[in-house]
Amino acid sequence: MPVTLKQLAARAGVHPSTISRVVNRDPGLRIAPETRARIEALIAETGYRPNGVARSLKLRQTFVVAVVIPDVTNPLFAGIFRGVEDVALTRGYNVILCNTDNLHQREASHLESLHARRVDGVILASATLADPSVARLRQLRIPFVLVNRYSDTRHAFVGSDDLLGGRLATEHLLSLGHRRIAHLAGSQKVSTALLRRRGYLEALKRAGLEPDPSLIVDGGFTEELGARAMERLLALPQPPTAIFAVNDMAAVGAQTVLARRGLRIPGDVSIVGYNDVPLVSRLHPPLTTIRVPPVRFGQTSAEILFEQLETGSASSRRVVFQPELVIRASTGAPG
Amino acid sequence: MPVTLKQLAARAGVHPSTISRVVNRDPGLRIAPETRARIEALIAETGYRPNGVARSLKLRQTFVVAVVIPDVTNPLFAGIFRGVEDVALTRGYNVILCNTDNLHQREASHLESLHARRVDGVILASATLADPSVARLRQLRIPFVLVNRYSDTRHAFVGSDDLLGGRLATEHLLSLGHRRIAHLAGSQKVSTALLRRRGYLEALKRAGLEPDPSLIVDGGFTEELGARAMERLLALPQPPTAIFAVNDMAAVGAQTVLARRGLRIPGDVSIVGYNDVPLVSRLHPPLTTIRVPPVRFGQTSAEILFEQLETGSASSRRVVFQPELVIRASTGAPG
DNA sequence: CGGCGTTGCACAAACGTTTGTGTTACCGTG
DNA sequence: CACGGTAACACAAACGTTTGTGCAACGCCG
Numbered sequence: 001m002p003v004t005l006k007q008l009a010a011r012a013g014v015h016p017s018t019i020s021r022v023v024n025r026d027p028g029l030r031i032a033p034e035t036r037a038r039i040e041a042l043i044a045e046t047g048y049r050p051n052g053v054a055r056s057l058k059l060r061q062t063f064v065v066a067v068v069i070p071d072v073t074n075p076l077f078a079g080i081f082r083g084v085e086d087v088a089l090t091r092g093y094n095v096i097l098c099n100t101d102n103l104h105q106r107e108a109s110h111l112e113s114l115h116a117r118r119v120d121g122v123i124l125a126s127a128t129l130a131d132p133s134v135a136r137l138r139q140l141r142i143p144f145v146l147v148n149r150y151s152d153t154r155h156a157f158v159g160s161d162d163l164l165g166g167r168l169a170t171e172h173l174l175s176l177g178h179r180r181i182a183h184l185a186g187s188q189k190v191s192t193a194l195l196r197r198r199g200y201l202e203a204l205k206r207a208g209l210e211p212d213p214s215l216i217v218d219g220g221f222t223e224e225l226g227a228r229a230m231e232r233l234l235a236l237p238q239p240p241t242a243i244f245a246v247n248d249m250a251a252v253g254a255q256t257v258l259a260r261r262g263l264r265i266p267g268d269v270s271i272v273g274y275n276d277v278p279l280v281s282r283l284h285p286p287l288t289t290i291r292v293p294p295v296r297f298g299q300t301s302a303e304i305l306f307e308q309l310e311t312g313s314a315s316s317r318r319v320v321f322q323p324e325l326v327i328r329a330s331t332g333a334p335g
Numbered sequence: 336m337p338v339t340l341k342q343l344a345a346r347a348g349v350h351p352s353t354i355s356r357v358v359n360r361d362p363g364l365r366i367a368p369e370t371r372a373r374i375e376a377l378i379a380e381t382g383y384r385p386n387g388v389a390r391s392l393k394l395r396q397t398f399v400v401a402v403v404i405p406d407v408t409n410p411l412f413a414g415i416f417r418g419v420e421d422v423a424l425t426r427g428y429n430v431i432l433c434n435t436d437n438l439h440q441r442e443a444s445h446l447e448s449l450h451a452r453r454v455d456g457v458i459l460a461s462a463t464l465a466d467p468s469v470a471r472l473r474q475l476r477i478p479f480v481l482v483n484r485y486s487d488t489r490h491a492f493v494g495s496d497d498l499l500g501g502r503l504a505t506e507h508l509l510s511l512g513h514r515r516i517a518h519l520a521g522s523q524k525v526s527t528a529l530l531r532r533r534g535y536l537e538a539l540k541r542a543g544l545e546p547d548p549s550l551i552v553d554g555g556f557t558e559e560l561g562a563r564a565m566e567r568l569l570a571l572p573q574p575p576t577a578i579f580a581v582n583d584m585a586a587v588g589a590q591t592v593l594a595r596r597g598l599r600i601p602g603d604v605s606i607v608g609y610n611d612v613p614l615v616s617r618l619h620p621p622l623t624t625i626r627v628p629p630v631r632f633g634q635t636s637a638e639i640l641f642e643q644l645e646t647g648s649a650s651s652r653r654v655v656f657q658p659e660l661v662i663r664a665s666t667g668a669p670g
Numbered sequence: 671c672g673g674c675g676t677t678g679c680a681c682a683a684a685c686g687t688t689t690g691t692g693t694t695a696c697c698g699t700g
Numbered sequence: 701c702a703c704g705g706t707a708a709c710a711c712a713a714a715c716g717t718t719t720g721t722g723c724a725a726c727g728c729c730g
Contacts, residue, residue, distance in 0.1 A: 002453075004716055015680045020718060030677055052452040053397060054716035056388045057685050064431070064452075072413045073613075081407055085434055094448060096399070097432040099420055113429060117387040117399075118337075252617060278408075282587060284619035339686055350710045355688060365707055389686035392715050 003046045012042050019043075023050060056118070065305060066096040066114045067298075068107065069125040070221075074249075075277040076294050077125055080147055083298020084123055084305075091306055093120070100126045102187075102221075107133050115140050121305045123298075127151040128189045143308040145315075147301040149191045156308070157318045158301045162192045165290045165323035166199020166244070169272045172288070172325055173242040174207050177333050178270065182215040182240035184229045184250045193221075193246050196274065200244055215240055219250055226250025230257045241269055241334040248273035248280050248289055255283070255330075266332035276326055285329035292323050338381045347377050354378075358385060391453070400640060401431040401449045402633075403442065404460040405556075409584075410612040411629050412460055415482055418633020419458055419640075426641055428455070435461045437522075437556075442468050450475050456640045458633075462486040463524045478643040480650075482636040483629075485526045491643070492653045493636045497527045500625045500658035501534020501579070504607045507623070507660055508577040509542050512668050513605065517550040517575035519564045519585045528556075528581050531609065535579055550575055554585055561588025569596060576604055576669040583608035583615050583624055590618070590665075601667035611661055621663035628656055 009016040014035065021029045022039050042048070056062045067084055069077040081097060088095050096119065100107040107126055111133055114122060121143040127134055127150060134151040137144045145156040173181050183200045186193030197216070204211050214236060219229030226245060230253065233239055245251035251273030258265055265271055265285055273280060276291035300319055308315050344351040349370065356364045357374050377383075391397045402419055404412040416432060423430050431454065435442040442461055446468055449457060456478040462469055462485060469486040472479045480491040508516050518535045521528030532551070539546050549571060554564030561580060565588065568574055580586035586608030593600055600606055600620055608615060611626035635654055643650050 005718095006716075016717080017681080017719075018679065024718080026719090030679085032678065035678080049447070049451045051392075051716050053388060053391045054685090055718080057386075057392050057687090057715090058717045058719090060685075062388060066429075072407055072416055073410065075408065075410070078407045078413050081432070082434065085432070092448075094401075094431050094433070094452060096429050097416065097420070098429070099417065112384070113427075116384045117429065252614070255617070279587070279614040279618070282590070282619065283614070283617050340688095341686075351687080352689075352711080353709065359688080361689090365709085367708065370708080386686050389715090390688080392685090392717090393687045393689090395715075 079294025080298040083295040084302040087302040160321040162195035163199040166196035167203045168325045170203035178242040180240045184245040186246035223253035226253030230254035270331040288331040401457045414629025415633040418630040419637040422637040495656040497530035498534040501531035503660045505538035513577040515575045519580040521581035558588035561585030565589035605666040623666040626659040
């Protein structure tokens with residue numbers, strides 16, 4: 001049922017190339033008005049749509065980009081995707097979404113598949129530090145931009161100042177009078193976690209405090225891992241009076257175990273999260289957190305990607321947004 | 336840089352078709368072991384990957400499916416996407432994600448684009464009742480399955496029993512002793528909203544109660560719209576003692592205005608939501624809601640879609656899951 | 671009226687695969 | 701030694717476009 005150029009040409013009594021030029025509005029096309037009308041009528045009648053696959057083959061462009069993220073189920077990444085789709089749409093692009101679950105293996109296999117499909121570019125939100133997948137992307141000469149997390153500083157990147165964010169969160173806690181501030185750290189293989197931790201350490205140092213290694217506990221980005229890390233902290237001889245969690249979900253996990261132990265927030269321990277994902281403002285208590293603009297991440301990274309596609313040359317633009325501390329009821333003066 | 340079959344063939348001193356057969360492991364291929372070895376070495380050396388676009392053109396299959404949803408930012412739809420991606424991966428498929436924002440125009444334009452790209456199938460989670468887009472899909476002969484919402488009963492569909500869900504929610508409220516139960520209804524153009532409302536009405540009728548039209552207020556699926564609807568309810572001469580919201584976000588919106596007015600939940604008014612999206616269990620108070628399995632929605636719909644792709648014939652299978660009432664602290668006996 | 675510049679198209683190659691059908695050389699058999 | 705069979709490939713068409721170039725026919729000018 002899908003009509004082809006050749007069939008149309010036969011019915012219109014012209015050569016396929018002529019039809020092609022009218023559907024593509026070739027500006028240099030000189031054509032008799034009646035012929036054009038005949039062709040246009042036929043197009044309307046048959047509902048002809050050029051076969052995108054054939055077009056892509058000929059044009060060496062697929063008009064598809066891919067977004068690779070750890071997990072759409074995480075509102076941060078969902079927001080990023082929205083951002084890129086919104087700008088991709090305006091350029092006539094569609095976007096393939098790939099979830100990696102933070103598995104290198106899965107990330108790599110997605111990339112091979114995307115390469116085979118000849119996507120025009122990829123936006124990678126799942127990069128780790130010195131990520132081999134990023135090297136692969138370069139090797140394959142696939143235009144790409146890193147978002148939220150970076151791999152190293154040579155590549156196009158859009159995200160926010162996680163170092164500052166870590167400092168903001170910690171300084172807030174310090175200003176409330178906390179001295180034993182713990183950090184629920186994420187994997188140090190990802191830039192965001194690394195920088196937030198560094199920001200935490202910097203803030204402590206600026207305040208003249210010696211960081212206590214036992215207060216920095218490697219957890220992860222999930223509720224489950226945040227909860228486990230919190231439990232380890234509570235087992236300490238002298239538990240912290242405040243927590244800075246690497247992200248909101250870890251903070252929520254910590255809240256849960258605190259509540260189970262009958263500890264009050266912020267009475268007994270204050271908590272600050274990171275990202276300000278939906279609904280954390282409605283938790284019990286509402287979570288103090290660091291706000292970042294996920295949709296703008298997506299939009300900006302897409303714009304940089306398309307810039308590369310248009311100029312045909314890789315960019316190493318880095319745009320970093322300022323994170324913002326939003327103070328809610330989960331933080332207060334130490335008991 | 337991307338190698339082609341022809342280039343490989345030249346270097347290997349064989350015909351392109353021979354290479355093609357070895358990469359595709361053509362079972363009927365008789366080949367000298369040494370030739371095969373030479374070719375395989377060349378493939379490994381050059382990192383050759385068949386051009387997927389050319390393959391698609393020849394095979395008339397793109398190995399791409401699309402998921403069309405209102406908004407990924409909504410965890411329900413994000414979950415559905417995860418489900419379909421998981422099974423698509425096992426079949427070597429990639430998936431394009433499209434957001435419609437519940438705009439018919441945007442839905443239609445996405446569909447045209449997907450058709451032009453010749454995607455192998457689509458999973459549609461944004462259908463309205465008697466949706467023209469669904470008709471278009473049939474007309475274009477694109478295999479598809481509806482998920483969560485249906486358009487009419489002739490098409491493949493996977494979702495849950497929203498009628499039952501609506502009854503469950505309402506009966507729970509009734510069993511607590513509520514008599515003035517309001518319903519924050521969603522758009523009656525979508526099956527889920529329509530059925531949940533019908534379930535609500537049925538439960539009332541079974542309890543021998545006459546539904547009060549002023550207690551059914553058309554809101555929408557967002558926090559904002561839920562809030563507005565709640566305000567209208569509070570302006571009533573005799574406000575309700577309980578609310579059944581069409582989804583969790585609307586319920587959250589209602590909670591907000593209740594809190595602003597100093598009304599206690601569930602002391603003054605009870606609330607039940609729908610979907611059990613992440614974090615509503617951690618709200619203040621934790622939200623009673625109806626749980627549905629979004630990831631299974633996605634998985635199942637993908638399986639049905641692939642079934643169609645394999646058999647080459649449209650299916651009208653309908654699989655509906657049982658929703659589950661999960662009782663939390665937002666509901667209690669009327670004050 | 672010859673030549674030239676347009677106008678309005680047609681031609682054909684190319685994009686990179688897949689696959690049904692040759693075709694050659696060789697081996698074994700009677 | 702002729703013949704059939706098979707092993708190991710080569711050939712070529714096709715998938716549906718795009719685009720540089722070719723080429724009639726026509727009108728116009730000197």
